[in-house]
Amino acid sequence: xxxxxxFEFVNFYFIPGLVLGCIYALGAIGITLTFGILRFANxxxxxxxxxxxxxxxxxxxxxxxxxxALHPLVALIPASVLVIVLFLATDRFFYxxxxxxDTIKVVMASFGMMLIIRSAVQVIWGPNQITFVPGIAKPNPxxxxxTGDIGMMILMPNKHIWIFxxxxxxxxxxxxLLNRTRIGKAMRAVSDSPDLAHVTxxxxxxxxxxxxxxxxxxxxxxxxxxxxDTQMLExxxxxxxxxxxxxxxxLGGIGKPYGAVFGGLVIGLAEELSAYPWIGxxxxxxxxxKTGVAFAIMVIMLIVRPQGLFKGRSF
Amino acid sequence: MKxxxxxxxxxxxxxxxxxxVNIGNPMAMTGPIPDLNAPIAAAVDLAAANINExxxxxxxxxxxxIIRADSACDPTAAVDAVTKLINVNSVTAIVGPVCxxxxxxxxxxxxxxxxxxxxxxxxxxxxxxxxEDGTDLVFRAAASDAYQGVALAELAMANGFTDIxxxxxxxxxxxxxxxxxxxxxxxxxxxxxxxxxHEPNKASYRSEVATIGAGxxxxxxFSYYGSGGITLMRNALETGAFANFIGADGMLSDELIxxxxxxxxxxxxxTTSASDDxxxxxxxWKAIADAAGVPAADPFVANGYDATFMMALxxxxxxxxxxxxxxxxxxxxxxxxxxxxxxxxWAEAKAILAAxxxxxxxxAAGNQDFDENGDVAGNFSKSVxxxxxxxxxxxx
Numbered sequence: 001x002x003x004x005x006x007f008e009f010v011n012f013y014f015i016p017g018l019v020l021g022c023i024y025a026l027g028a029i030g031i032t033l034t035f036g037i038l039r040f041a042n043x044x045x046x047x048x049x050x051x052x053x054x055x056x057x058x059x060x061x062x063x064x065x066x067x068x069a070l071h072p073l074v075a076l077i078p079a080s081v082l083v084i085v086l087f088l089a090t091d092r093f094f095y096x097x098x099x100x101x102d103t104i105k106v107v108m109a110s111f112g113m114m115l116i117i118r119s120a121v122q123v124i125w126g127p128n129q130i131t132f133v134p135g136i137a138k139p140n141p142x143x144x145x146x147t148g149d150i151g152m153m154i155l156m157p158n159k160h161i162w163i164f165x166x167x168x169x170x171x172x173x174x175x176x177l178l179n180r181t182r183i184g185k186a187m188r189a190v191s192d193s194p195d196l197a198h199v200t201x202x203x204x205x206x207x208x209x210x211x212x213x214x215x216x217x218x219x220x221x222x223x224x225x226x227x228x229d230t231q232m233l234e235x236x237x238x239x240x241x242x243x244x245x246x247x248x249x250x251l252g253g254i255g256k257p258y259g260a261v262f263g264g265l266v267i268g269l270a271e272e273l274s275a276y277p278w279i280g281x282x283x284x285x286x287x288x289x290k291t292g293v294a295f296a297i298m299v300i301m302l303i304v305r306p307q308g309l310f311k312g313r314s315f
Numbered sequence: 316m317k318x319x320x321x322x323x324x325x326x327x328x329x330x331x332x333x334x335x336v337n338i339g340n341p342m343a344m345t346g347p348i349p350d351l352n353a354p355i356a357a358a359v360d361l362a363a364a365n366i367n368e369x370x371x372x373x374x375x376x377x378x379x380x381i382i383r384a385d386s387a388c389d390p391t392a393a394v395d396a397v398t399k400l401i402n403v404n405s406v407t408a409i410v411g412p413v414c415x416x417x418x419x420x421x422x423x424x425x426x427x428x429x430x431x432x433x434x435x436x437x438x439x440x441x442x443x444x445x446x447e448d449g450t451d452l453v454f455r456a457a458a459s460d461a462y463q464g465v466a467l468a469e470l471a472m473a474n475g476f477t478d479i480x481x482x483x484x485x486x487x488x489x490x491x492x493x494x495x496x497x498x499x500x501x502x503x504x505x506x507x508x509x510x511x512x513h514e515p516n517k518a519s520y521r522s523e524v525a526t527i528g529a530g531x532x533x534x535x536x537f538s539y540y541g542s543g544g545i546t547l548m549r550n551a552l553e554t555g556a557f558a559n560f561i562g563a564d565g566m567l568s569d570e571l572i573x574x575x576x577x578x579x580x581x582x583x584x585x586t587t588s589a590s591d592d593x594x595x596x597x598x599x600w601k602a603i604a605d606a607a608g609v610p611a612a613d614p615f616v617a618n619g620y621d622a623t624f625m626m627a628l629x630x631x632x633x634x635x636x637x638x639x640x641x642x643x644x645x646x647x648x649x650x651x652x653x654x655x656x657x658x659x660x661w662a663e664a665k666a667i668l669a670a671x672x673x674x675x676x677x678x679a680a681g682n683q684d685f686d687e688n689g690d691v692a693g694n695f696s697k698s699v700x701x702x703x704x705x706x707x708x709x710x711x
Contacts, residue, residue, distance in 0.1 A: 012556075128349045240518075286511055
């Protein structure tokens with residue numbers, strides 16, 4: 001039912017891989033920043049994504065009932081403000097007492113935080129799935145017609161166009177923040193060497209707050225993009241994304257936001273492309289096992305080049 | 316004063332707990348199918364309420380307690396939940412696990428070694444038939460998919476599908492029914508163009524759909540709606556890889572209509588275990604269920620009532636809440652000879668048992684006569700969209 005080679009590859013493997021990669025990338029930014037600056041693997045990150053998506057849905061539902069239909073990307077802004085408040089409050093009351101403790105204690109604390117957030121969401125919104133946007137997203141007809149005319153038809157629903165655009169905007173903004181602003185430079189300095197940053201008079205507490213804010217915005221965006229893609233909310237969706245996002249952060253190099261973006265795209269593409277029939281007609285790898293691809297990449301990376309592609313911290 | 320009160324309360328609680336009959340009830344409260352689970356859990360509670368209203372357990376009218384736990388439709392969670400029920404709550408028997416994977420895992424690692432009877436309300440995997448390994452401890456009140464897979468293959472043939480692609484979630488229930496389906500369908504002369512597992516809970520199934528979609532327009536989808544089934548179906552519809560869908564109970568939920576939209580489901584048919592609503596048993600059940608506001612004809616809801624009622628009858632028959640006596644009594648009350656007991660007739664059954672008579676429970680979901688493997692026969696229905704909602708029709 002499909003003709004020319006390329007059409008199938010681009011539309012059913014490459015673009016979905018990129019969409020998944022964008023979501024992984026945004027999630028991995030927060031993970032890599034907390035890992036680099038606060039020095040612990042934040043297991044609660046997936047739940048932050050999930051709660052951000054639930055908050056976005058709630059804002060849309062409340063305003064929708066008042067007769068004001070919001071685009072998820074607009075509702076994302078107030079939702080990420082709420083998530084940032086939540087983030088800063090957990091940091092103040094939950095993580096701060098652990099600041100000088102062993103890393104393993106903070107990691108376990110974040111694991112506890114993950115369960116607390118998920119249970120809280122289940123109490124408030126219930127364990128059932130919630131529909132984000134009902135129905136089927138058909139490919140954008142303009143894009144289909146335009147690309148069809150030049151013989152390279154691209155089938156992309158609007159939701160994917162929004163996800164790409166949102167990711168590009170966020171990554172460009174992040175690049176500006178880290179390279180051009182004072183706080184961004186301070187964040188990079190703390191990530192490279194906290195002691196040296198401290199003696200040069202950088203306000204470490206300020207940097208930590210900035211880290212939570214940047215991580216919170218990216219996590220909420222990742223969560224919302226994920227529900228825009230799957231069109232439903234469910235309380236374990238963040239946790240399912242967590243391990244591939246860790247793989248992305250490690251692949252790119254811990255503490256390197258660009259590494260995380262690159263790692264996310266590579267992991268997303270690798271997962272989807274592993275099921276492409278590269279040799280013969282059968283899928284290269286049964287799609288049932290594509291999750292394993294992300295972890296295989298992570299394990300190989302940890303053995304061969306533990307500092308990651310972008311020369312991050314190695315432990 | 317406060318201390319005395321607390322002590323009195325503690326003593327009261329301790330004595331009442333000792334004099335009650337406790338049945339463990341692990342259900343999939345969270346996990347991939349909470350919407351399917353909720354009415355089944357309500358039916359279990361309804362059965363217990365009926366029993367307690369009509370004189371309770373044994374001669375002194377002890378209360379039947381349903382101790383609920385969350386098995387989350389997940390093998391690990393089920394093992395944890397049932398371990399707690401058996402070791403901490405000391406329940407007499409287990410009425411529960413909704414999902415096949417959860418039932419198998421808890422039976423193999425907890426309830427069979429502890430010699431506690433499990434009566435599942437809806438686990439339908441063919442793998443459960445022969446898993447008892449010489450013991451007689453695993454029963455179920457729902458028919459095996461060894462039958463449903465065949466019914467589905469007949470349905471595919473009746474719908475005129477000469478070729479079909481199969482995609483199943485990699486778990487005990489879905490993999491087993493897919494295998495039965497493929498065998499039966501090929502036996503009837505159909506061509507299976509692709510047969511691939513998919514990993515549950517992925518954000519996207521577009522590559523899966525593209526991979527298996529090249530050869531056929533028809534998809535047999537075996538998945539739980541909440542752990543990937545809806546996403547896979549959505550991806551299949553979005554990419555236009557498939558036009559027609561068939562599948563089994565795991566997908567049959569109103570959630571599917573809400574998320575995908577009834578207008579996109581016109582070519583979908585899903586089968587489920589169903590009750591023959593012309594029997595007097597079903598009539599008795601429907602009256603009870605309607606009065607209590609429980610959806611009588613929803614998937615496995617009648618089975619949930621039957622399982623709880625039969626377990627209570629078995630314990631009443633044994634005359635003790637001792638674990639060892641349950642299996643034999645369960646067989647005794649479920650099939651003839653004996654006075655026929657319909658759903659809700661607890662007082663009648665109690666009187667007959669007290670007089671030393673035999674009873675034969677005829678369930679709402681079917682006659683509930685256990686074969687040597689603890690399985691029951693059953694009916695199936697197919698559901699299609701009519702006026703924006705699922706409409707079920709019994710298939711013979």
